[in-house]
Amino acid sequence: KQEVTQIPAALSVPEGENLVLNCSFTDSAIYNLQWFRQDPGKGLTSLLLIQSSQREQTSGRLNASLDKSSGRSTLYIAASQPGDSATYLCAVEGMYNTDKLIFGTGTRLQVFP
Amino acid sequence: NAGVMQNPRHLVRRRGQEARLRCSPVKGHSHVYWYRQLPEEGLKFMVYLQKENIIDESGMPKERFSAEFPKEGPSILRIQQVVRGDSAAYFCASSPGFPGRPGQGGDTQYFGPGTRLTVL
Numbered sequence: 662k663q664e665v666t667q668i669p670a671a672l673s674v675p676e677g678e679n680l681v682l683n684c685s686f687t688d689s690a691i692y693n694l695q696w697f698r699q700d701p702g703k704g705l706t707s708l709l710l711i712q713s714s715q716r717e718q719t720s721g722r723l724n725a726s727l728d729k730s731s732g733r734s735t736l737y738i739a740a741s742q743p744g745d746s747a748t749y750l751c752a753v754e755g756m757y758n759t760d761k762l763i764f765g766t767g768t769r770l771q772v773f774p
Numbered sequence: 775n776a777g778v779m780q781n782p783r784h785l786v787r788r789r790g791q792e793a794r795l796r797c798s799p800v801k802g803h804s805h806v807y808w809y810r811q812l813p814e815e816g817l818k819f820m821v822y823l824q825k826e827n828i829i830d831e832s833g834m835p836k837e838r839f840s841a842e843f844p845k846e847g848p849s850i851l852r853i854q855q856v857v858r859g860d861s862a863a864y865f866c867a868s869s870p871g872f873p874g875r876p877g878q879g880g881d882t883q884y885f886g887p888g889t890r891l892t893v894l
Contacts, residue, residue, distance in 0.1 A: 665816075686880070697885075702890070703887060703888075704865060704885050704887035704888050705817075705865065705885040706885075706887055707882070707884075707885075710882065733861065750817070752817075756855075758841070760805075760822055760829070760830065760835075760869075761819045761822065761830060761832075762809075762819060762883065763805075763818055763819070763858075764809075764816040764817040766814075766815060766816040767816060
């Protein structure tokens, strides 16, 4: 059974710092891995999607890497800003149980000025 | 080009009442997914539907919960005789789908804003 874990659960940093959020999963047979952002009381915004054949994806100040064999992904946020404050969720889609996303419990990020 | 719409955004019910949550997918999308986010927990898959078909309901509680996606109209998640433990945020997602080939994987899911259910 696939389990997704995110560390740390919460993170508070001053503006301008570079951050690394971690996601690990127990079953390496995945179709893809996706990082989402969730603002309080709001829905999910997809940030980056990495196919199983890819090693990383970049969008602006965000870079996500995927090491499928070790069951790990990291989300790197460069030059953090207060507007980055949100909960970041990672989710995997299993190779053999497709169309169902398995989510981690998230990392709650606060960036203070 | 509207995204996934969910209504109501907030729903308050007393124990024993019924809750109906609606989801209108992105125009042209034929696949709908429902997820539940309990307080302080991650999102958990509940059910995956195509028009008029339930493809995967492995995450649905066995009793009181049902879902449908009719040929016309929104998808409905129905919770009968609600209890306090049903209080959660319920998210709907939709995807274009591969006609006639459900469960093929890799189909990007677009999420709605969620319905926050509070059971008093």
